[in-house]
Amino acid sequence: MKNAAPNSFYSHQYFRRTADISATANQYAAKLQLCFQRGPPVYALAPAVHAHMIASGFIPRGHILNRLIDFYCKSSNFNYAKRLFDEIPQPDVVARTTLIAAYSASGKPKMAREIFDKTPLRIRDTVCYNSMITCYSHNNDGHAAIRLFNEMRQKGFRPDNFTYTSVLGALALVADHERHCQQLHCAVVKSGAASITSVVNALISLYVKCALSPFSSSSSLMASARELFDEMLEKDELSWTTIITGYVKNEDLDAAREVFDGMDEKLVVAWNAMISGYVQKGMVFAVFEMFRKMHSLGIKHDDFTYTNVLSACADAELFLHGKQVHAYILRTEAKPARDFMISVNNALITLYWKCGKIDQARSIFDSICTKDLISWNAILSAYVSAGRIHEARSIFDQMSEKNMLSWTVMISGLAQHGLGEEALKFFNKMKSSGLEPCDYAFSGAITSCAVLAALEQGRQLHAQLIRLGFDSSLSAGNALITMYSRCGVLDAARNVFLTMPCLDSVSWNAMIAAFGQHGHGAEALEHFEYMLEEQILPDRITFLTVLSACSHAGLVEEGQNYFNSMEKVYGITPGEDHYARLIDLLCRAGKLMEAKNVTQTMPFQPGAPIWEALLAGCRLHGDMDLGVYAAEQLFEMIPQHDGTYILLANMFASAGRWGEVAMVRKFMRDRGVKKEPGCSWLEVENKVHVFLVDDTVHPEVQAVYSYLKELVLKLRKLGYVPDTKYVLHDMESEQKEHALSTHSEKLAVVYGLLKLPRGATIRIFKNLRICGDCHNAIKFMSKAEAREIIVRDGKRFHHFKDGECSCGNYW
DNA sequence: CTAGGGTTAG
Incomplete structure (x- = not known):
């Protein structure tokens, strides 16, 4: 807050003391002038001065009325200002300019233009043109600003300092090349404005903006900017901060600091510019150092x-530091000032939720008297990040104004919590409400397609993305990698990865995960090494994907080595999820005792993910005792989870111990645990077809059953033998074979065979893990029907071709 | 009445 007024200004005392029923026009003018000099908060006193005028029967006209209108505009009482304006029979150019500026500030260039056009040419002046030019420039329409500048000169108006400064700002919006800077620099010198400080400042900031463009060399343009700065005859406050922020924006903090250190009287703005540079570079301790230095030098924080x-x-996520700063603010700042610090409160909301204190974030939010859109979006993000979707929705519904970010937060939040259909609904609603989705919104929608395995829709979004020019977006690219991978098109995922202009750790993690899920362990590890070569530091997620990749490909030793290097080489302490994957890795390789040892030597008590990995390993290798032990732990921890019962029953069934299988099923019944029914789906002609186990719902299911029957006979001739140990119920073997033939993945594959054109790859998605008999049968189908079949189950991908599966029967 | 610098939401 610049020039904050003393507190007494917030009461009406100031006016009451000097109030005089017979105040003259000159006295009112003086009073308003005084308010103007005291700074922005005092604009809010316009109603008080106006009330006094009304009470004393004074009718404001001319200059005084204009100033009153200006004050109403600036204290966001714009509607009232407009009413006063409309009552003037023939408003002069000053009144009109005031309104143009107000429309400009509230982002309504069309309304501003309307006032401007209605202003007769004979009363127009340079100031009026300046305001309109600035209005375009503020609303990002550089070309309109330049057009108006040319028009103004054509009509014989002389540009002044303000004009040049504004127009340079507008030119900066459209210029992105070194050549532009040089041309404009010449033009400024020719116009004779090169000695005006504000004009040179604008020129410097033009060089800074061009330096940021990917088409030009940052260092040479910043050198030119610096030359302009060094040669300036009269530097003002802005000259210093412009060059400092120029360096900050171009990420040259050392150069920024050098100029900063050379300032005699360092302004708050300059301090803030430096601090924001350190914040963006994540140099937290440099931030604190500056903050403390300001305090000790007696420079007031704002x-x-x-x-x-x-x-x-x-x-x-430095919660304690943040809390201390919060306390410092409450101690230091006078109470009335707090209401003006909405941006601080917004930052506090973000601090608290990012540190996991959602409810504290909420109480800050509730304490803000006049919340702005940023406050609402911040609390929305808080609930979304915590997975409290219900509360997030209720906040979203309460919002009277929503912008792109509000929608984007909802879309990506829903997608990340697996609510793909809802997310896509929001994405479409956003479009129909007239907002153009940004690349982040797209990445949320694309993630939803990954969740739903909606490949066609994902492809369409990809096409739209390219049309809108978002194809170089990092977040959208990362989402596309995951989407194509999770929809079974590994090549497309890799193509996106290869054509992205820059990659971050998320991109690498997504690509490594893609290779891992598709069983390409070697490529996954290769990409991990490339990532290191590219100097991208691996994070916790990287190691999760690397360990999974090793596990899916049976690379036990490699996995163990990577696990051991986590802490030693990269300083990342393995969490429970990392241990669970290590155990999974060991179990798959049959090293059950080693896996059990890990659970005993881990630095924490094993939780459900650990026991689940162990139980799955025991099922695979038939270790009944350890399996039962693991299951018992799980029954204690998550008694309602159906997966434990299924794994345990499967383990007994494959050993033919039907008594125990029945017992497990009785347990399930007694505890009211329901098995999630098997369900598979595929896309045919842009429509998703769903098959449940023993399906009777799909309209064409009878045709599917009869073709399946035919097909099984054909497969038997090739050597397929139904493996009935995957049927959990104890029944006659013929019934068992029938039960096998109702599995949803078989139905879906057969539907694909019937409906998809010859040679087209069949892509099936299943909610649970694929059953062993289906795995075997689909291998035979891929040979008998000469088809590539890809199945994504709950854990990974299986590529079936020529009677073989990419998983090497290892899943 | 008009210009140019620093902030907060993914």
């Missing part, structure tokens, strides 16, 4: 300083 420091704490 709301920009606070928001910067708080966001540094939020990014680094």
Whole structure:
């Protein structure tokens, strides 16, 4: 808050003391002038001054009325200002310019233009043109601003300092090349404006903006900017901060710091610029150092300083530091000032939720008197990030104004919590509400397609993305890698990965996970090594994907080595999820005792994921005793989870111990645990077809059953023998074979064979893990029908071709 | 009445 007024200004005392029923026009003018000098908060006093005028029967006209209108505009009482304006029979150019500026500030260039066009040419002046040019520039329409500048000169108006400064700002919006800078630089010199400080400042900021463009060399343009700065005859506050922020934006903090250190009187703005540079680079301790130095030098922190420091704490999840800063603010700032610090409160909401304190974030939110859109979006993100979707929805519904971010937060939040259909509904609603989705919104929608395995829809989104020019977006690219991979098109995922202009750890993690899920362990590990070569540091997720990849491909030793290197080489302490994957890795290789040892030597008590991995390993290798032990632990921890019962029953069934199988099933019944029914689906002609186990719902299911019957006879001739140990019920063997033939994945594959054109790959998705007999049968189908069949089950992908599966029967 | 610098939401 610039020039914050003393507190007494918030009461009407100031006016009451000087109030005089016979105040003259000159006295009112003086009073308003005084308010104007005291800074922005005092604009809010317009109603008080106006009330006094009304009470004393004074009718404001001319200059005084204009100033009153200006004050109403600036204290966001715009509607009232407009009413006063409309009552003037023939408003002069000053009144009109005031309104143009107000429309400009509230992002309504069309309304501003309307006032401007209705202003007769004979009363127009340079200031009026300046306002309109600035309005275009503020609303990102550089070309319109430049057109108006040319028009103004054509009509004989002389540009002044303000004009040049504004127009340079507008030119910066459209210029992105070194050549532009040089041309404009020449034009400024020719116009004779090159000695005006504000014009040179604008020129410097033009060089800075062009330096940020990917088409030009940052260092040479910044060198030119610096030359302009060094040669300036009269530098003002803005000259210093423009060059400092220029360096900060171009990520040259050392150069910024050098200029900063050379300032005699360092302004708050300059401090804030430096701090924001350190925040963006994640240099938290440099941020704190600057914050403390300001304090010890007696330079007052303002709301920009606070928001910067708080966001540094939020990014680094330094909860205690953030809390201390919060306490410091409450101690230091006078109470009335707090209402003006909405940005600080918004930053506090973010601090608290990023540190996992959702309810504290909520109480900050509730304490804000006049919440803005950022407050609402911040609390929305808080609930979404915590998976509290219900509360998030209720916040979303309460919002009177929503912008792109509000929608995007909802879309990506729903997608990340597996609510793909809902997310896509929001994406479509957003479009129909007239908002153009940004690349983040797209990445949420694409993630939903990954969740739903909706390949066609995902492809369409990809096409739209390219049309809108978002194809170089990092977040959209990362989402596409995952989407194509999870829809079974590994090649497309790799193509996206290869054509992305830059990659971050998320991109690498997504690609490594894709190779891993498709059983390409070697490529996954190869990409991990490439990632290191590219100097991208692996994170917790990287190791989860690497360990999974090793597990899926049976690379036990490699996996163990990577696990051991986590802490030693990369300083990442393995969490429970990492241990669960290590155990999974060991179990699959039959090293059950080693896996059990890990559970005993781990630095924490084993939880459900650990026992689940162990139980799955015991089922695979028939270790009944250890399996039962693991299951008992799981019954204690998550008694309602159906997976435990199924794994245990499967384990007994494959050993032919039907008594125990029946017992497990009785347990399930007694405890009211329901098995999630098997369900498979595939896309045919852009429509999703779902098959349940023993399906009777799909309209064409009879044709599927009869073709399946035919097919099984054919497969038997090739050597297929139904493996009835995968049927959990104890029944006659013929019945068992029938039960096998109703599995949803078989139905879906057969539907694909019937409906998809010859040679087209069949892509099936299943909610649970694929059953052993189906796995075997589909191998035979791929040979008999000469088809590539890809099945994504609950854990991974199986590529069937020529009677073989990419998983090597190892899943 | 008009210009140019620093902040917060994924």
